[in-house]
Amino acid sequence: MLIRPTLGVKLILSVSLLVISMAVVLSSFFVCKQKAIIENELRNRGLSLSKNLAYNSEYGLLFENKEMLNKLIQGVLKNDDIAFVAVCDQNSKIIASIVNSTLWIDFLKGVRTTHSTINQYSYKGKSVYDIIAPVSTIRRVNKGESLIFDSQIGQTKSQENIGFVRVGILLENKEKTVKTIQMIAFFISLLVIMVGIVWTVLLARRITQPIKQLVRVTARVAEGDLCRFVNGKIRHDEIGDLTAAFNTMTEKLSESAKQIEEYLQTLEQKVEDRTSELKEANERLKKQDELKSNFLSVAAHELRTPLTSMRAFSELLLEDPDGDVNTRNDFLKIMKEEAERLARLINDILDLSKIEAGKATWHMKDISMIEVVQTAINGIKGYIVQQGIFLSVDVPEHLSVVTADHDKLIQVVVNLLNNALKFVNHEGRIGVKIYETVAAAAEVITAISNTGHGIPPEKLASVFERFCQIENIPTEVKGTGLGLTICKEIVEHLGGRIWVESEIDKKTTFFFSLPVKGAISLPVVNEGGGESPCSV
Template identity: 30%
Template sequence: MVAGRKTNISMKTKIIGMLSVVLLVLLAVDIVWTYESQKEATESMLLEESKVLVKEMDAVWDFISINQDTINYTLDGEYEYKGLHCAIAGKSVAAFFSKDNDYKIRFTNTEPRNRHNAPDEYERAALGEFADGSGTEEYYGFDETEDGETVFRYVSAMKVTEHCIECHGKPKGEIDPTGYAKEGWETGDLAGAVSVVIPTEMPFESMRAAVVNNVLFFLGIMLAMAAIIYVVLTRLVTNPLESLQRSFAKMSDGSPSEPPEVPEDVNPVYSTREIDELFGRFDAMATSLSSLYANLESEVDERTMQLSEANEELERQRAHVEEVNDKLKRENQYKSDFLAIVSHELRTPLTSILAFTDLMADNVSSENALVRKQLEEIDKNGRILLEMVDNVLETARIQAGSEKLNLELVDINDVVGMVEASSESLAVKKSIALSTRVAPDVPLIVSDWEKVRRILVNLVSNAIKFTPENGSVEVRVRYNEGENTVVVEVIDDGIGIPADKQDLIFERFEQENMSTVRRYGGSGLGLSLVKDLTDMLGGAVSVESVLGEGSTFSVVLPAELHTEENDDEDNADR
């Protein structure tokens, strides 16, 4: 059984339960089938009984009709009407027959001579069936009386014979011997019907008794089958399985030195092939487990000793790793401190050099082209070096964890304008068209103004650096309302970046190759600093580039940046 799906219902109970459901369904089917078949048999019996009664009434009717001359003529051959005709005889015989029982027999017609012979609703429906030309001569079925009792009704058509013509033939309207006007019928016409009503209480009682007896018989058979199946299941299945279960229990409670015993209490008379195979496999498993138990303690001791030695070795290695990590942390801190100190000390003289270079350029006439060109080279390389020093300082602060966020409302338009102004001279010197475009729906964002500026300065200077003369660099800023972010894109048509190098350019001190370093210069810190600063601002940076066609660097910044420190300050203000 699958782990986690346990039940307390035994297999024997489930089988007996399912068998009971099946037997109950069969019992219901048997009840319905028995009832319908008994009902059909009862209807057939009542139909045959009604036909017999009708034939007897027809015989009386025919007897009186045939013997009308004998009845109405004297021995001298003179006609003397005695008042005894077929209708009177039939009605009288029917009355005598129904006198001491619930049977009802009578003659009816749609236009009877006697109002007591007028048809009821059932008889009228039967006469309509007989007169519609379909050839129907019988109409029967179960019906209910006004008292709500169920009865069987049988209506049989009566045809006009040659003996009926004297009283019912032509001419129509002539008075016949009985004193009634003739109907003008011809031989074969519908003369009326014989109606028989038979009570169904006794037949239905017999039918119900037959149904009950049949159901009881079937139920007895089912109970006997259930008992037999229960005994067979107990002997052939559940007893062997319970014996096997007891053996498993002994196995789980026994010690490794005591192998489990194979159950021996299964009666061979009730043994089956499947159970024998199961016990055979259990015997093989018990033997295998016995062998395993014999060696289990020694193997456990050996494995325990091996694990203890392995744990000691792991502890020694962990201590060594911690020692190495501490040493690396100290060395990394020394490196960061050294870079910060050296970069800070370099920045002061570099600033002085650039200031004096600007003063000298102001005092050199425009005619002295050589000196002005030399001063421009000094200024250009000094600014490149100053940028590198600033990047080193910023990287060192980030690595040391001393760089903090100063969140405020930032107008991206101002940042883009300042970066454009500071980078314009470098772009003009290379004849590069530098342009900016800020979408009108870009809002003020909550961020660190200086870090956003550093990100944009590094991306623009990097684009100008790797774009050849007469190229173009464009800065685009747009607002993504759905994600509430500002997207800054720096697009150039420079040398581009190979696809296999695009994942490396954001690592520290990584550039495309050494030829790029020799040709364009740089320390490889600019883009890594962009990534670090972007991560601090909760954003993301990516690049799309085609070698020889240019690159597009995209920085996505959240419009509202929340930090734990600022959240604490906001809560304190509240």
């Protein structure tokens, strides 16, 4: 059976290993640092002693005055840890020396140097720093090729090594001191490790005890006992937060269980409600299917009518190729108009399909609604004048611009104007008004109205649906039911909204709004806001 280590064991092992590692690393670093400090102090002290002795031994060495040199050496031997002191000439001959043991007599032979140097040797079980310092003197010579001139004319100074001194410093005391430091570091590290392990065990118990209690209560809750809570001392840490969250969760689970019970008791009513909603949705789908069928019927009729007309006139032209020229031109004109009508119908279907499929191309830029309306009106102005319809245009002197696709916005206005022209009564009125709201989310609103039959209130919500036809409107003015749908898709894509208001047998007004971009000043399209058969 595989024994799985608990969280407490993992925590104790991890923290203990970390404490041991840190103690070993820090104690090793401390010992090495102290060892380096002691060695450096010994070298510096030996170097200072050897240089001072070399400086003071200049005249004793020049005159080989052993008595003088021995006195100097005796002064050096008063320092601790000195193994030997020797003064040698430049041929390594020992002029004067004192050793604290015969062991070092042979060691002093055979070393020659003219430069200060420090070497560490281990000789017959004894470790020593052999510190050598040259003894120099300055001689005055006759004028020659020298570098340093004296104040006396014709003489120069020349520095010359005349020998060296050797000072040996024993490392026994240093090694004893290092061992003492190592023992102290070891016991301190051991104490730190023991304290760290004890502290870790206590910490692990403090952490794991409430977790174990939480596990036991969780098991009871999993069995369905939702009245169990974790009791104990309030803790102000993450475990306390976890305990509080668990108790809150259990309480909410208990409340949820009660709510589910209540919900199950009313499930039958909810099922009936959902069934009713499904029936309504099914009715809407049937209505959509009916609208689609009506659209297919109307579209087929609209497509067949221009095709039938074009076919009939083309047959007449073929039957009488030499007929009257004016008659032939009339036939060709009618065929051209029917072809254009057919193209418009197909374009409407294609435009709606592209917009709904997200494949339409949008060229966004800052646009003035005044310019858009003016362009749209110019396109149908001739027809309005011909039909004797009164058109009024009301625009403000200052109007903010909107960000939109210029061509598609013109298409919206043209579609709404064409819709107004279809349903306006004989010698009726069409009105175009543009204004701007002053609310926090400012909008530019365009309203296009016409006098006529009006739209029943129950049909207002569905006029923008595809294939929608208003049943109380004369047959000759019915279309394919796509124009208003295209307007709705374009306006909503541009971040605006579109709606309609109507009074039966009085007036119908279509509104659409777009968010403003920034305020600009533009010329007034119709000064004074007067009315005429066609004022723009």
